[in-house]
Amino acid sequence: MSIVTRRLSAFSTAIILLAATGDSAVAQKKYDIGATDDEIKIGNIMPYSGPASAYGVIGKTEAAYFNKINAEGGINGRKIRFISYDDAYSPPKTVEQARRLVERDEVLLIFDPLGTASNSAIQKYMNEKKVPQLFVATGATKWNDPKQFPWTMGWQPSYQSEGRIYAKYILKERPTGKIGILYQNDDYGKDYVKGIRDGLGAKAASMIVGEESYETTTPTIDSHVVALKSEGVDIFISITTPKFAAQSIKKVAELGWKPLFILNSVGTSTGTVMRPAGFENAQNIISAAYNKDPTDPQWKDDAGIKNFDAFLTKYFPEGNREDLFLMTGYNVAQTMVHVLKQCGDDLTRANIMKKAASIKSLQLEGLLPGVTINTSAIDFAPIKQFQLRKFKGERWELFGDIISSEVGE
Structure with missing residues (x-):
């Protein structure tokens, strides 16, 4: 075999290996329903009406934060599509909206649905469907039960x-x-x-x-x-x-x-x-x-509060800075973004729960100093600290x- 022939053969082999590597990289991308190369579809249920409508601003803040993330290029190149429905703080309506999100809208997960009775009404359904019911907006202790309900996780302290x-x-x-x-x-x-x-x-x-x-x-x-x-x-x-x-x-x-x-x-x-x-x-x-209060003068020079204010000015100017629920929405949305970034190109529901259950000492901009988020496969209670x-x-x-x-x- 001539030198030229050997070089051509080696070159061809290199091209084949490169192509195989490329195919492997593509193959490593894993998606469940609700995720693609371009989009991550997230569902949400909030009481925009009814006796707990004051909490509705949490969902509005989350929508604005995801708009910010999308404007900055999304998560690993994917834009978040946030679909949020009103349940009026009524558990039967929550069930209806959860089914709509999972079965019609085909979301990847339901994020931060609000209310203890509301989440109780859909917990069994979400776990049977193996769809993450992630960072629920309620401090009931039942959300920290990974053995019985591995697809449900809380966020705030119990x-x-x-x-x-x-x-x-x-x-x-x-x-x-x-x-x-x-x-x-x-x-x-x-x-x-x-x-x-x-x-x-x-x-x-x-x-x-x-x-x-x-x-x-x-x-x-x-x-x-x-x-x-x-x-x-x-x-x-x-x-x-x-x-x-x-x-x-x-x-x-x-x-x-x-x-x-x-x-x-x-x-x-x-x-x-x-x-x-x-x-x-x-x-x-x-x-x-456990959250910082933006109206507290001790945070006037705090970098996290400055970022929060800049976010409000650009993406949620109608938001009331005095309303502490805005900070709650901001913090929990940042937690969700952290988890999705950790997932990389494996946007399966199982991997989302795996990453959500392996957060170590996450300090968010809007949490009080010393309050950190920690989870494990046997502990689904992310926040355990307060200050009076x-x-x-x-x-x-x-x-x-x-x-x-x-x-x-």
Whole structure:
């Protein structure tokens, strides 16, 4: 064989190997329904109407953030198509919208659907279909059950863990107080109550002197607040969504009642709860936080808040900066983008859950310093830290250290 022939043969072999390598690279791309070379289709369900409509802005913020990502080139060259439907905070409607997203729209996953009862209504369906129900917008403990429900994962800290933190605070500040609890009559409300009782331990029986529950269809919770005051309560815990949180603040003030007032974190937005209730009525209310509050002057030079503000200016100018739910939407959308980037070209539903369950020390721009996201195959609870805060003037003020909400800490 001549030198020329050998060179041609070697060249041909190299071309064949190069082609094979190229085919292999192409073959390595893996997609499930809802993902292609150009697009990632994400579903979402929000209460844009109904008794919890204040939360609808979370979905609007997420849509705006994904628009930002798309404008910057998408994720690994793919644009996000975000399809968000209203369920009016009604579980039967949630079921209808989940089926629509999975079976008609053929989304890759359903991201950040809101509401404990709403997500409970679709959890079995999503797991039977093996479609990720990812970073659900509720702190119920049931979302951290990877053995039974491997396709469902929460995002925010659990309601029980937040309840335990309030109990610790009460035992330190008012160990002989009389506690009255107002709560929503569903898994969301009952989870908080369990956390408070667990945190109080043996003292729960003597300290909790009144419990009042309300339905989401109730027009007003005023009579429940009056009932708790009549029990001689001096520690009032309001486990309420925004509409009812504002009502509880107004009624306590109207009664001239001055209890130690604790308000759950999901009902503390300055823009949609505290301002409508009246800043003068909200003074010294205690709550817990894990997100930064953009209105807090301590963050005025913070790089993360500057990026958040730039995002609002360009992509969501109508968003109310005082509304803390915007920051929630911003943070959870960033978490979703992180997971999708980690997936690379393997955009299968199984790989999405695998990457979502292997997040290590993720510090988002809008989380408080020291609060990080961590998950594993046996732990589907991404956030486990809080910091206490008190409402002073026209804003929340943080105090104390970052507290781990994990049992035994």
